[in-house]
Amino acid sequence: MTNNPFQDLKTLQVKKGTVLLAKGQHSRYAYQVVKGCLKSYVEDEAGKEHIVQFAPEGWYISDMNSFFNGAEAAVTIAAIEDSEVLLMDRSLHERAKSMPQEDLLQYLKITQNNIIALNKRLILLLSSTAQERYLDFITTYPSLVQRLPLKLIASYLGITPEFLSRVRKKLASK
Amino acid sequence: MTNNPFQDLKTLQVKKGTVLLAKGQHSRYAYQVVKGCLKSYVEDEAGKEHIVQFAPEGWYISDMNSFFNGAEAAVTIAAIEDSEVLLMDRSLHERAKSMPQEDLLQYLKITQNNIIALNKRLILLLSSTAQERYLDFITTYPSLVQRLPLKLIASYLGITPEFLSRVRKKLASK
DNA sequence: CACATTTCTTAAACCAGATCAATTTCTTAT
DNA sequence: ATAAGAAATTGATCTGGTTTAAGAAATGTG
Numbered sequence: 487m488t489n490n491p492f493q494d495l496k497t498l499q500v501k502k503g504t505v506l507l508a509k510g511q512h513s514r515y516a517y518q519v520v521k522g523c524l525k526s527y528v529e530d531e532a533g534k535e536h537i538v539q540f541a542p543e544g545w546y547i548s549d550m551n552s553f554f555n556g557a558e559a560a561v562t563i564a565a566i567e568d569s570e571v572l573l574m575d576r577s578l579h580e581r582a583k584s585m586p587q588e589d590l591l592q593y594l595k596i597t598q599n600n601i602i603a604l605n606k607r608l609i610l611l612l613s614s615t616a617q618e619r620y621l622d623f624i625t626t627y628p629s630l631v632q633r634l635p636l637k638l639i640a641s642y643l644g645i646t647p648e649f650l651s652r653v654r655k656k657l658a659s660k
Numbered sequence: 661m662t663n664n665p666f667q668d669l670k671t672l673q674v675k676k677g678t679v680l681l682a683k684g685q686h687s688r689y690a691y692q693v694v695k696g697c698l699k700s701y702v703e704d705e706a707g708k709e710h711i712v713q714f715a716p717e718g719w720y721i722s723d724m725n726s727f728f729n730g731a732e733a734a735v736t737i738a739a740i741e742d743s744e745v746l747l748m749d750r751s752l753h754e755r756a757k758s759m760p761q762e763d764l765l766q767y768l769k770i771t772q773n774n775i776i777a778l779n780k781r782l783i784l785l786l787s788s789t790a791q792e793r794y795l796d797f798i799t800t801y802p803s804l805v806q807r808l809p810l811k812l813i814a815s816y817l818g819i820t821p822e823f824l825s826r827v828r829k830k831l832a833s834k
Numbered sequence: 835c836a837c838a839t840t841t842c843t844t845a846a847a848c849c850a851g852a853t854c855a856a857t858t859t860c861t862t863a864t
Numbered sequence: 865a866t867a868a869g870a871a872a873t874t875g876a877t878c879t880g881g882t883t884t885a886a887g888a889a890a891t892g893t894g
Binding site: 529534536538550551554560583593594597598600601602604605606607608609611612613614644 | 728
């Protein structure tokens with residue numbers, strides 16, 4: 487995002503694997519990724535990780551319910567590459583109240599795009615097979631396919647790495 | 661929602677089954693439900709219906725990508741009960757640009773709550789069994805459980821009516 | 835009221851995707 | 865370079881949920 491409505495942000499360098507927000511914590515920050523890539527995820531009872539979101543360069547990531555409403559974070563946010571992130575403090579969000587109209591509208595726009603993306607993902611999960619979701623992923627996020635380990639993509643798609651491997655094999659044989 | 665930022669809305673009475681927005685159309689309106697209940701859904705290749713959202717009294721429903729960005733609607737919106745809805749015209753949304761700060765913030769808040777709910781649903785779909793999702797549904801939307809046919813709830817949960825029936829039988833036997 | 839239509843349930847066969855376990859790449863650090 | 869761990873593939877087996885089909889219960893409608 488050029489022309490960021492939040493100008494006075496602190497930069498943070500994090501190593502791959504660093505946890506920026508752990509489930510259950512109260513989130514003080516939202517993160518904008520300048521370089522590298524973050525993920526947010528939940529763990530089920532069996533300890534299996536399910537990826538909610540990837541955030542490569544230019545993307546925001548946070549636990550919105552925690553960041554906006556002070557709730558306990560439902561997700562964990564961690565770096566999957568060495569990354570550089572901008573910290574957007576809750577107080578900055580509070581300051582939205584006194585933000586210029588134009589910045590507020592841009593903020594609103596970002597939020598709306600977020601909803602649109604979430605809705606698309608929801609529809610895919612509800613109505614498509616694993617193969618269809620994978621095909622959508624590689625066309626929607628071609629650069630991420632190159633970059634991310636397949637097991638993370640599988641987790642995002644809601645399938646096991648083993649099954650993704652089979653899906654890919656089947657696609658390759660065509 | 662009390663204190664609606666959009667005051668000058670037109671009311672519409674619709675019979676059960678009425679389609680307010682069909683997939684592929686350009687959505688002119690977002691709908692606020694005053695009475696009754698709407699649904700938005702997609703159909704897969706097999707013609708099976710998958711419910712994206714229910715909108716009972718007080719809820720908003722629209723195809724955001726169509727409403728905000730003029731895209732073709734991905735979902736169909738229809739009444740599942742005789743309903744009364746408020747029409748929020750695109751032009752009203754455009755007028756956000758000249759909206760008082762306070763109204764814009766309220767608008768933003770609604771949008772953020774929407775994201776939070778979508779995220780919760782996504783996490784449930786990714787990490788829970790059909791039974792867990794049903795249990796969450798009956799605690800989160802107890803009034804809808806009374807009111808809606810089970811086959812619609814099954815569609816919302818991402819399972820077949822037959823399997824929901826089995827889940828309920830299993831739960832009842834405890 | 836009776837009849838039609840839709841909804842809900844039950845059961846058996848079936849399938850997409852999971853699990854478990856072993857093997858083969860691919861990374862990464864030393 | 866090489867060792868060691870992590871990622872990816874493959875095969876065998878299993879399971880949560882689907883499909884198909886049929887009957888039972890509820891709901892609407894002339």
